[in-house]
Amino acid sequence: MTLDLAFTTHDVANTRFAVSPLGEVVASVRVVKNPRAHPLLRPWADQVRRRLRDVDWRLLSDLVPVPTISIAGFTCTPPATSMPDLDLELATMRGAAGRVRSDLEEIPGPRTKHVRALYDRPEEGLERLAKEVEGYWEAAMAPYWPRVRSLLEGEILHRARLLAEGGIQRMLADLDDTVTWRDGTLRIKHRFVSGVRTLRGLGLLLVPCVFASPRVFSVTTPPYQPTVRYPPRGIATLWERREVEPPEALAAVLGRTRARLLAELDQPAHTRDLAQRAGLSEPGVNQHLTALRRAGLCTAHRTGRYVLYARTAAAEALLAPHAVKPGTT
Template structure:
């Protein structure tokens, strides 16, 4: 059990971020150990034929299974809301030789030859790692990144709504089965780690939704890195699914098209995504979304230039009773 003690300043600075590099590191573990990550099996089946681990020797050696520790320079907790992969790779190759060795020395198992070479010559090793990461990204994550981002954006919208109505207690209440909040402290029931920590100097905690973290939860506690908690977003089980059937009771009230549309909005989606999934024209989809929004069953949220739709609490209740 890890216990994190919060000050008022820490709580005020708690925020969200999404790290492409941390997502990538978690996805390597999923590919290596798919039986532990059943919701991603469709993705595994598509991606595994593209991956030859011999081409990613250093990346593979750093993300071992079973996974107890991955060096923090490969699993960053970003201070920006959503850094690009290029930004994170620039940060990776700029890691000091001293910090690389500190992180590598936290690995308790004997070092693989590739990792030992990284420790001996951090600059050369980090450049090799960055090249492997970029190649792996293009093969394994780039084709799916828009879908992943949408789910994470929806997660953050949902959590913001929770916090606005119920405060921090509501934010942490159902974050993950192994996470709980009480008396100003966050408790994370880790299998391999126990201890008590005070958040470092009022820097706050960064919450990092990661689809490939499922079903686990990971924490970042080692200085000088930003404290962070990596957890799977709600709706991750729907990420690779094809459209599901709407409940008969819902169809009877709303009609098949609107019932199906509401069923699809368990995770936020754009009109383009919804039209593709359901085979609807843009005007037809817009007509149904407008009706559901007017009925209080769908909410509309803008994130940058994109508009996302998701079910409201009322719709969740309807579907739960259908």
Template sequence: MESELSFSAADLAQTRFAVSPMWEVVTSFRLLKDPTEPPLHRRWAAQVRPRLLRAGLDRGWLAALVPGGGYLADFLNPTPAGPFPALADELAAIRRSTPEQVHADLATLVRKSGPSPRYRLLHEEPEAALEKVAAEIETYWELALAPYWPRVRQLLEADVFHRARQVAEHGSAHVLNELHASVRWEAGILHVVRRQCRLTRDQTGAGLLLVPSAFAWPRVLTRSVPPEPPQLAYPARGIGALWEPRSPGPAADAVAAVLGRSRAQLLAELDVPASTTQLARSCGLSVAGVSQHLTALRNAGLVTGHRNGRSVLYARTAVADALLTPQPAP
């Protein structure tokens, strides 16, 4: 099946890019529901799946609203107000979803996936149920995405900046033709093939919102809720290298001269998010010593902490990644 989205000059003028935390929530959650090992995200999934099972998120609200394939609830992906919205902004928009929007989405979910007690609660008490949905999304974010967000966001922002430069150099048609193998621009019409649902201009608002995603691969996903602009989530450039280990190499020695060898070692170990106990074991330090160093690194904006049950996972920030990246000679 092929969808055709026609464009006027006004639609092209209103076409823009955005990095959306909620698109990463729904696409990553769907990826984890797939029983097959995700080849590009195996390293990430191996760390995250056990946390989600312990938290019971495999059978919660997200599991009901994001089936393993096909349609997912449109209210989970509100239109971002700007190019880089925070998760809190998108959760606030989800909480503001109208009962009419929720009921329409539930009707589609029931038709495709069958009834569910959670659907019934959402239908009868949408405001209270949306609070529960938002709370579960926050939990999922803290366990599955927050520790990795600096790395993921860097990838998505790089894609946006690259394509914005391509628009300036080659025009919008060139960029739209390069988004994905299933997307083609021709004579003022955007063709999207192999879509389960048709997407036409009379079903959408004006313009187009293009959303790079780290977890959408190998497909594109769309959202169409008039009068909002249609959204198209596509695989970001460079996904294949997203989870490759980032060895600090000689840069760690320079950082150690400033921060001290133990703190530089901890930063190097945090290529993968880890708890205080795990870091103490891998670095040969006491738990108390690791805790003191992590407090100092956190105060300096070099690591972040994320609750994982009774423990806390620590992750490097983008600032720390930059410090550990070898710089070219002037």
């Protein structure tokens, strides 16, 4: 089965990216409930399942059945801003009481007692759901969020570069193995949906989502903005604890700390993430990154409240002849 998303010139102009903490929570429920189906994410699931024993997330669990055919739209409304935090997305969800019943009526199958209670009293039910998401987040997501967010922001930066190099066709060409672009249409191999959908002039919202792996999820039903959630590159590296050793010759020229930071930028990252990985203070990392930036070895790109650093072509050339091998600790 294939789902075809037909673009107009207005849709191309309005296509954008966003990160969704709430979307990651909802998608991750599938992983906790069936870790065997998600080999790249199983190390995370094995770690968090014990922590979740003391968390009440029964309603959240019932709203994300496994196998997952569809999920009610109000649980993770497509974000209106590019970098929302969890509080903002939960505020949006709490305000969606008017859509709860219509969204649930589109979901096939019987309702559990917790979902029936939500259907009968949407405002109370959404408040309970928000509290459950907050507890789930603290136990299962918050400890990993800095590295997940860095990966997502790096993916968006990568897509922005592809867009600059070759337009929307270049950007979408390798989005996922199940996605192809041809003649103004994005075609998605889909398990449960087929047909042609227009984007209604709203453009497409692209949301890289770690816990969507290995699937691509789509939203095409009004009133929501058409959305595609897809797995970003590099998910397998998220759960590794790495010690990156820079080439000795480069360390002799730049100093070991700056060479180490440059080697760590195999994926774009922000200061806090780099400080945690390298065992340094954030102010110290900032000083080193400023020096590397002035030397033309890294660039800085603001994404929301954060500045994301990436290696330049000159830095890649310095590192390319050497094997910068991450090891597992």
